[in-house]
Amino acid sequence: MATILAHLKVKEGSERAFEEISRDLYAASHAGEEGLLRYEYWRGSEPRTYYTLLSFTDFAAFIAHQTSDHHEAASPRLGGVLEGLRLEWVDPMTDASPLPPTNAQDLSAAENALTRLYAQRFAAQVAPWWATLRDR
Numbered sequence: 001m002a003t004i005l006a007h008l009k010v011k012e013g014s015e016r017a018f019e020e021i022s023r024d025l026y027a028a029s030h031a032g033e034e035g036l037l038r039y040e041y042w043r044g045s046e047p048r049t050y051y052t053l054l055s056f057t058d059f060a061a062f063i064a065h066q067t068s069d070h071h072e073a074a075s076p077r078l079g080g081v082l083e084g085l086r087l088e089w090v091d092p093m094t095d096a097s098p099l100p101p102t103n104a105q106d107l108s109a110a111e112n113a114l115t116r117l118y119a120q121r122f123a124a125q126v127a128p129w130w131a132t133l134r135d136r
Contacts, residue, residue: 001037001055001056001057001058001092001099001100001101001102001103002054002055002056002058002059002061002062002089002102002103002124003038003053003054003055003056003089003090003091003092003099003102004052004053004054004055004062004087004088004089004090005051005052005053005087005088005090006051006052006053006054006085006086006087006088007049007051007084007085007086007087007088008049008050008051008052008082008084008085009048009049009050009082009083009084009085010048010049010050010081010082010083011048011081011082011083012048014048014080014081014082015048017077017080017081018050018078018081018082019041021074021077021078021081022041022050022052024070024074025039025070025071025074026039026040026041028068028070028071029065029068029070029071033061033064033065033068034061034064035056035057035058035060035061035062035064035065036055036056036061036065037055037056037057037099038053038054038055038099039052039053039054039055039065040052040053048083055092055099057100058103058105059103059104059105059107059119059124060105060107062122062124063107063115063118063119063122064115066118066122067112067114067115067118087122089102089124089125089126089127090102091126091127091130093133101130102124102126102130103124103126104123104124104125104126105119105124107119108120
């Protein structure tokens with residue numbers, strides 16, 4: 001499982017363009033990505049802030065999402081409207097979320113060079129303290 005909360009800040013005046021790109025990514029991702037469990041966008045309370053919750057069956061499915069044709073095509077457009085992006089790996093709480101725990105996977109031996117690059121760039125960060133609270 002891989003679950004990420006993306007914190008996004010959009011350049012002033014780019015809100016509509018960002019929302020259009022987000023709708024396209026949402027539709028394309030939900031149209032056929034294997035391993036996709038959740039992929040949702042929200043507007044934040046502060047101007048130009050957005051959040052995305054992404055959840056996949058495993059880290060490999062997340063990297064497949066990142067390297068998908070539709071995501072790669074949207075990346076330059078996103079780069080043009082984003083002022084800031086921070087990915088926060090989160091861990092669903094057992095019995096308080098239907099999603100399974102976040103686990104890291106080693107994709108360093110993947111055949112595809114882009115998969116290896118993205119697996120390194122977006123490495124799953126499983127916080128050690130999560131293990132102390134799981135299965136209680």
